[in-house]
Amino acid sequence: QVQLVESGGGLVQPGGSLRLSCVASGLNLDSYAVGWFRQAPGKEREFVATISWNSLTAYYRDSVQGRFAISRDNAKSIVYLQMNNLKPEDTAVYYCASDRLRMGVPRRNIPSYENWGQGTQVTVSS
Numbered sequence: 224q225v226q227l228v229e230s231g232g233g234l235v236q237p238g239g240s241l242r243l244s245c246v247a248s249g250l251n252l253d254s255y256a257v258g259w260f261r262q263a264p265g266k267e268r269e270f271v272a273t274i275s276w277n278s279l280t281a282y283y284r285d286s287v288q289g290r291f292a293i294s295r296d297n298a299k300s301i302v303y304l305q306m307n308n309l310k311p312e313d314t315a316v317y318y319c320a321s322d323r324l325r326m327g328v329p330r331r332n333i334p335s336y337e338n339w340g341q342g343t344q345v346t347v348s349s
Contacts, residue, residue: 225249225338227319232343243304244321253297254321256329258336259304261315297347309347316342
């Protein structure tokens, strides 16, 4: 059974940092792009960042560009999301998911992804 599990969320003050992890079991992540998404209360789930299977390409939503960094360790089947200079508007449940296509170009649209994790809560508040 394929499962992605997120961790690393928590409560942080504005300007603080967190590193989220996405660990896969039952799937060799090294052949798939992996994306991070988030959903705030009362809002739709949105794209945050994605990284290609070989780490050569990464995309970010405009509001996190320069503050967040996505990376991966294929040997450990882990994808990270380093979040710096966090803002209250970053508060949301963060999810990771794997692209449906093997060795494809990373995509930003939600229907392109599967094997969603259960999410990890990130709260940015003073």
